[in-house]
Amino acid sequence: MRAVVCRDWRPFEELEFEENLPEPELQPGQVMIRVGAVGVSFATNLVVSGKYQRKPPRPFVPGTEVAGTIAAMADDVEGLEIGQKVMSFVDWGGMAEKVAIWSGQIYPLPEGMDFGEGIPLLSSYGTSYGALHLRARLEPGERVLVHGAGGGVGLAAVELAKAHGATVIARAGTPEKRDWLRERGADHVLDSRADSFKQDVLDLTDGQGVDLVYDPIGGDVFHESLRALDRGGRLLTIGYASGTIPEIGANLLLVKDISVMGFNWGTYWGWSPNDERVRFSPVRARVMEALTRLYQEGAIHPRVHATYPLERYREAWADVRDRVSVGRVVIAP
Numbered sequence: 019m020r021a022v023v024c025r026d027w028r029p030f031e032e033l034e035f036e037e038n039l040p041e042p043e044l045q046p047g048q049v050m051i052r053v054g055a056v057g058v059s060f061a062t063n064l065v066v067s068g069k070y071q072r073k074p075p076r077p078f079v080p081g082t083e084v085a086g087t088i089a090a091m092a093d094d095v096e097g098l099e100i101g102q103k104v105m106s107f108v109d110w111g112g113m114a115e116k117v118a119i120w121s122g123q124i125y126p127l128p129e130g131m132d133f134g135e136g137i138p139l140l141s142s143y144g145t146s147y148g149a150l151h152l153r154a155r156l157e158p159g160e161r162v163l164v165h166g167a168g169g170g171v172g173l174a175a176v177e178l179a180k181a182h183g184a185t186v187i188a189r190a191g192t193p194e195k196r197d198w199l200r201e202r203g204a205d206h207v208l209d210s211r212a213d214s215f216k217q218d219v220l221d222l223t224d225g226q227g228v229d230l231v232y233d234p235i236g237g238d239v240f241h242e243s244l245r246a247l248d249r250g251g252r253l254l255t256i257g258y259a260s261g262t263i264p265e266i267g268a269n270l271l272l273v274k275d276i277s278v279m280g281f282n283w284g285t286y287w288g289w290s291p292n293d294e295r296v297r298f299s300p301v302r303a304r305v306m307e308a309l310t311r312l313y314q315e316g317a318i319h320p321r322v323h324a325t326y327p328l329e330r331y332r333e334a335w336a337d338v339r340d341r342v343s344v345g346r347v348v349i350a351p
Contacts, residue, residue, distance in 0.1 A: 020351065021114035022331050025077040027068030030058075030335045033080070035328070042111065042118040049098060049121045050090040053351045054133030055325070056112035057083035057141055058334045059170065060259055065110070074110045081112025081349075084119070085127055085136030095121045103127040105136040107287045113331065115351045123287060128310045131320075138320040138346040141283070142170035143309050146178050149232065149254045149281035152301070158183030160229040163219060163246060165239050167204070168195030170346040171256060173321060175232045176204050181317040184230075187222055189215060195344050202319070219246040227251060237262035244270055244278075252277045321345030 019039045044050050064070040066080050074080075085105040088098055098104070098121060106124045111117040127136050150156045162179045166172040167188035179186050180203040188204040190196050196207045206222050208215055219228060227248035233240055237260030243253055244266075255264075255278060266278060286302040312318045323343035326334040328351045337343045 019115045020328055021079045022081075022328065023077055024066040024074075024080055027076075028066065030063040030066050030080075030339075031332045033066060033331070035331065039114070041116050042114075044090060044092055044118050046092050046094055047120055047122075048092050048118045049088055049095055049104075049124055051084060051086040051104065051106070051117050051119055051124075052089040053084050053112060053115060053117055054086040054103075055084070055137050055348045055350050056081040057137040058331070058338055058347045058349060059141075060257070060338065063335065063339070072109075079111045079114045079117075081114070081117075082107055082110060083137050083141045084108060084112040084117060085133040085140070086117075088124075089116060091121070097121075098124065103133070105140045107140065107284070113328065113349060113351065115328075125306050128313050131313065133350070134322040134325050134346075134348045135320040137348050138170050138174065138322065139309055139313060139318075142174040142346060143178065143318060143320065144305055145171050145256065145281070145283040146174035146232070147305050147309060148283050148286070148301075149256060150175065150178055150182070150230075152305075153279050153281045154230055154252050154254055156182055156184060156230060159185070161185045161187070161223055161248075162230045162232060163187045163189070163228045163243065164204075164232045165189050165210070165243070166234045166259060167199055167207075168192065168344050169234065169259070169341075170343075171234050172232070173199075173202065173345055174318070177202055177318045178312075179232075180204070181312060187219060187228065191341065198321075198344050214242065216242050216246045223248070230254065232256065234259055236260045236264050240264040244274070244276065247274060247276050250275050252279060255280045323347050325350050327351075 020037045088102045104124045162184045164175045168190035186204045187206045188199045189208045189210040191210045231243040231253040234257040236258035323345045337347045
């Protein structure tokens with residue numbers, strides 16, 4: 019089996035490509051997936067660099083979001099079929115030709131969807147749907163500011179907010195990304211390379227500010243976003259692509275009567291498939307059903323920026339690292 023391997027903590031581009039590796043052993047309750055697509059993200063680099071919350075035992079194969087075809091199943095697995103197209107999260111192991119996954123975490127790939135599109139549906143749209151609906155309780159007509167709107171979770175947040183009847187202000191750094199956001203229905207599109215955005219947001223909202231901020235960036239963007247909120251507004255902290263985790267001055271929350279909340283989609287998949295509390299998560303199932311329905315209705319359009327073969331994994335990471343991608347970058351083992 020061919021795979022990308024992390025033998026010691028290092029940047030993603032320094033990982034090793036190896037051949038003739040043994041296939042994963044199929045354990046009871048598991049399904050073997052022939053990987054058709056696996057996602058690459060900033061989080062992937064954090065994991066292999068040893069900077070993520072969880073540190074896999076080395077050596078390991080990175081890659082947590084996979085879509086592919088069922089190649090084999092343990093004898094005790096029910097409700098799935100050999101040859102079925104599916105998608106799932108896995109602790110690690112996705113950047114290989116095959117990966118073994120606990121059967122309870124596998125969901126059918128929607129009809130008509132290719133493997134690459136399954137990666138953003140599973141991860142980016144899952145994150146954004148959970149954040150907007152489960153945590154922030156987004157209401158139709160509310161004003162939403164989306165940072166990093168040209169990236170995977172940002173694009174998903176724009177589409178999902180619009181599908182729910184919100185007014186969306188999206189920020190992105192390149193003309194191509196901003197044009198795509200307008201096509202996807204963003205009401206206002208701002209250049210994220212500008213030094214400041216607070217005044218632009220206030221001008222677009224008659225001086226009031228927005229009801230909700232979706233922030234996968236952190237750093238200075240987080241702090242200015244607090245000041246771009248209307249009274250009673252909420253800020254979703256989703257990630258820290260800036261590399262800086264912000265600290266909150268609680269006095270501002272009090273003075274403006276605003277809230278800051280986090281959302282971690284991984285919580286609903288469990289830090290490990292052995293976590294009994296999430297083996298049959300009704301929340302996870304509800305989100306996946308909602309996203310499948312929205313896709314089939316044409317309300318959302320998962321976008322893949324580029325697909326690379328396994329041996330060109332460094333090029334895939336460069337697209338993510340340099341922020342040139344519009345949507346998700348995937349590897350097709």
